Amino acid sequence: MRADQRGRQEQQDQQDQRGWRTGLIDSAFAAVIGGAVLIAAFATSGPRPAPADVALITAGSLALAAHRLAPVPLLVFTAACMLGYVVHANPGTSAAFPVIAGVHAVIRAGHRAAAIAVSVVFLVGFFLASPSGDGIERTLLLHGWFICAGVTGLIDKNWQAYLHQTEQRAAEAERTKEEAALRRAGEERLRIARELHDSLTHSISIVKLQAGVAVHLARKRGEDVPEALLAIQEASGEAMRELRATLEVLRTDVVAPGSGLARLGELVERARTAGLAASVTVTGPERALPDDVDRAAYRIVQEALTNVARHAGRAKTTVELAYAPDHFSIRVEDEGSAAPAASGGQPALPGTGLTGMRERVTALGGTLHAAPRPGGGFSVRAELPLEIR
Template structure:
């Protein structure tokens, strides 16, 4: 209601101006009860013109034409119509604004001609009113374009901020993996050699009936403890705490948040849910998250459907909507889609993101799983395992 208050105050001011001008104009007729009702209808319509621009424009135009015919208050009858035309053009109703302008101008001037107004008065009023209405239409269009530009700038700023955050997180993850690889390639090998050599020395000493020295036993114990701590450190580096908290088990939470944003979401699950590799579980969650975010931002009035399918050798997640996307107008992939594709292909999966044949958009990601237990791992982890990572 607060957003409608300026329009209501404008209508009140224009109504007072109109009635005052009608009372003071020498050639105006007396203002009757019907005329007051028409002015009140104009004021109410202007108060609601932000939410209902076309209806308000029609009411204001008819009311002001009726007041002009009955009272003839002069050009002041055009002021409320100019305000309604501007708001309608600003709200994107360009055709309605143009039609209302032509109807009011034509009827206003026709009434002046039919009542034998002087030619000089008509010549003066015609370019004046025409200029006003052209200016109102143009000003509304400019205001709408400016608002669209500001929204686009704001959206770009949000996307840039999100891109910076994603890049920072990605670089942090890459750095963690690099550190993990360096630790594995250097310390793991050295500590393994120390542990093995200490174990051999203890075994040989006992085989020859000798008691291993305390120093040797301490080396064997310390190397084993160091190996366990190193394994824990590698696990932490490869599985940061912020990623451990998300997975496909939390898809319903994503759907609920999207519903709260005004987008209906239906979630279906095929196959028995099972334990998945952490990387795949997190990637599936992120795909659904990004796809639902795109639906809320770009699909317009639409319903989203999330489908999670557990198969013996593959996990498939898909998000479809019935929005306004169509194959005739291909969508240029943004940062979100590119990041989604990199995440999926980095795990050996495939991603399809395209408009559906019957309008709407579909995002479908498929992740391969090795065997019934789902033991697939990311390429980076596979490489470190082949390099001899301790079990």
């Protein structure tokens, strides 16, 4: 699994855990509210609550457990249940507890007008259903409680908004930090490329030029060219080619566009110009690859062709690219002089190039196999997973 997929999965798991915890807390809170109202109902000195009253209290209270899903409809349902209980049994002010909790939740969700309307309707119904002696006093007491519920709901709403804004700022700061780190890394690669170009390129060019002049003069005078001088000329030319390739990697890794399989044709053409008999075969419906997979695929083919040029000379080489629904495969095989693989195919000893290929493939969650072929030559096979959208 790729790193970004693992990150999204971990984030989703955290959200699911928070959702479960929130649901359990809401359910426990609704049960506590309902239990408090039932205890108050059974603790009065008057007649015991009827089964219908118990049902209204239970339904109105437990509805609060789902207030995050539909706060306004559930507040209306809770207020209707508790108002029916008030009209039927004429209880004390404890009957308003579920409605007060619902008003708090609705205002926290941002539905202030709906909360005020339901509160007014409930208070009017409570006043009309109360005995004439203490109806005003009990209604005014509940009015204060409803105001407190509204104020705490607004405070809770602002606090949640503050927390959300803080999380967004932290995420933005982290993203900015990562972008700055990537930018600094890119600038450092460019600096290294400039230093290499300004220092090594000049020195190696002088060595190559002087070696070439010395070889030319020796041949012009009819003298035998020393093998050491020929070795210097050849080594300086190879060093110059490798340095240019390194500078290209440093620069093209900084500038991502144009560093993928779109340049495969140019790469193969350069290999053919250098004398490598290379061919390319593509199977499966071609489509755009993710940027990281695209760049890794190009680098794998580039390094494989470079290894063929170094170790197999002008050997016939085949590059095969295969598009599948869930992965992208690369195979580069040559018919060079590499020793045939032993029984079971022993993998090649990892050099710098193979190590770099393996690191790229592993970072994408893929697999790499590089080893001599049973019939001679060398084979590089890579499989890179693709995210299915």
